[in-house]
């Protein structure tokens with residue numbers, strides 16, 4: 097069924113009796129061409145592009161819970177392509193371009209909203225770094241604008257510009273950045289893949305791999321054994337646990353990141369704002385809730401909940417930036433398990449085991465990457481060579497000394 | 513989280529700086545023929561255990577000692593806290609002792 101305005105009108109006039117489930121609930125077949133492990137945003141996008149752009153339709157997505165139960169349904173929905181390094185920026189700009197055409201492409205309302213992402217700077221050195229980053233973004237075809245204090249004031253007069261410790265000196269604005277509806281993205285990709293015949297199998301956990309003589313031939317699951325020519329792991333925060341079943345250790349640690357939503361308020365924050373003197377970012381949802389977050393908790397964790405010191409830190413940063421939110425009450429908060437890599441950048445690669453592929457290491461920034469990650473992973477699976485914008489996202493880059501370390505923080509995941 | 517410091521008693525985890533897996537204490541031999549590979553594994557690869565995890569915490573806002581905390585990464589329960597210093601000394605006396613038991 098194609099969704100359209102006319103369809104909504106027609107269904108409204110005929111008692112909404114014609115709507116059908118957006119995807120089937122099939123039992124797994126004995127074998128597939130490609131099995132994607134993990135029905136998060138990246139896994140579903142991979143299945144979508146495999147079936148819609150690369151002509152591979154005999155595909156299953158195996159998800160241990162329900163669609164959207166992982167980080168795709170837990171993030172703060174910011175999309176942007178404002179990276180510095182050549183190993184990253186062209187990839188994120190491809191993602192931005194895919195976001196721009198996504199809803200028409202998969203015929204689903206993902207509420208992509210290019211409301212602008214503004215990074216604030218508070219020192220001269222930070223402004224210099226932003227000028228450099230803005231130029232680097234433009235080299236990859238992204239948009240960027242360096243604002244002075246008046247420029248920021250015109251957008252957001254309510255910020256605490258003259259804060260004694262963290263005066264706001266300006267900012268780097270990406271107007272094409274913004275937000276999208278996180279679980280809508282998962283559902284849209286799921287529906288688009290299902291329409292092409294991809295089997296999306298929920299409540300099906302992968303518990304082991306069949307590896308013979310260095311070749312991966314299938315997986316063991318809670319719904320029985322399933323074989324495939326290619327197995328594509330795409331499990332974000334569970335990367336370490338799943339790849340351990342194939343005997344692999346990864347340059348990844350799992351950490352918890354929290355997110356917060358306030359009660360619904362009248363529209364006040366039109367875009368996305370990030371604080372430059374601490375880790376804090378905020379936007380406002382269409383329902384009026386302030387959606388914000390900050391640092392990861394900082395220690396290894398597989399619990400999808402965090403601790404109070406980070407709550408305090410995030411709220412203090414928020415108050416330093418915009419004291420007007422001090423009276424807003426917190427409605428909900430939760431945590432998600434992040435696949436923090438050793439240089440803060442991701443992997444889309446083959447492993448040393450034939451037929452076994454790996455996608456992970458997205459840290460706290462993989463939502464914006466969803467379209468390009470799916471596209472590039474599908475490209476790798478279909479052609480057995482990396483997409484041109486993902487050539488540096490290799491598992492062996494640490495061994496070769498070719499890290500993609502945006503922050504220059506070194507091999508310590510909780511610093512990225 | 514409360515960390516039961518062996519010398520100072522229960523302390524808020526916010527007083528500490530977290531480094532990571534306690535395997536970082538086992539620095540490879542830089543003169544070994546396969547030192548490059550060993551250092552790559554040491555520096556970059558992790559078990560990333562879901563469950564019991566031995567890890568290094570530094571009491572930055574306290575007595576500045578390094579601790580080895582045994583914590584469950586699924587529940588955040590802390591079952592054991594040792595001074596990294598003691599573990600390292602015990603290991604020097606008996607290299608086979610990884611400190612994982614007892």
Ligand SMILES: Cc1cc2nc3c(=O)[nH]c(=O)nc-3n(C[C@H](O)[C@H](O)[C@H](O)COP(=O)(O)OP(=O)(O)OC[C@H]3O[C@@H](n4cnc5c(N)ncnc54)[C@H](O)[C@@H]3O)c2cc1C
Pocket residue numbers: 133134135136137138139158159160161162164165166167168169170171172173174175300301302303330331332333334338353354355389430431432433434458459460461462463464465
């Ligand atoms: C609080 C928070 C805020 C964030 N904010 C942003 C943001 O503003 N912008 C941004 O770009 N990114 C953000 N992120 C990061 C982003 O959400 C993730 O990087 C991204 O969603 C990860 O990819 P995914 O969607 O495929 O992951 P997931 O949705 O986690 O998908 C992985 C799936 O694999 C499944 N799985 C695991 N093990 C198995 C198994 N053995 N068998 C079968 N299935 C398995 C899991 O159940 C899960 O559904 C945020 C994350 C969090 C937690």
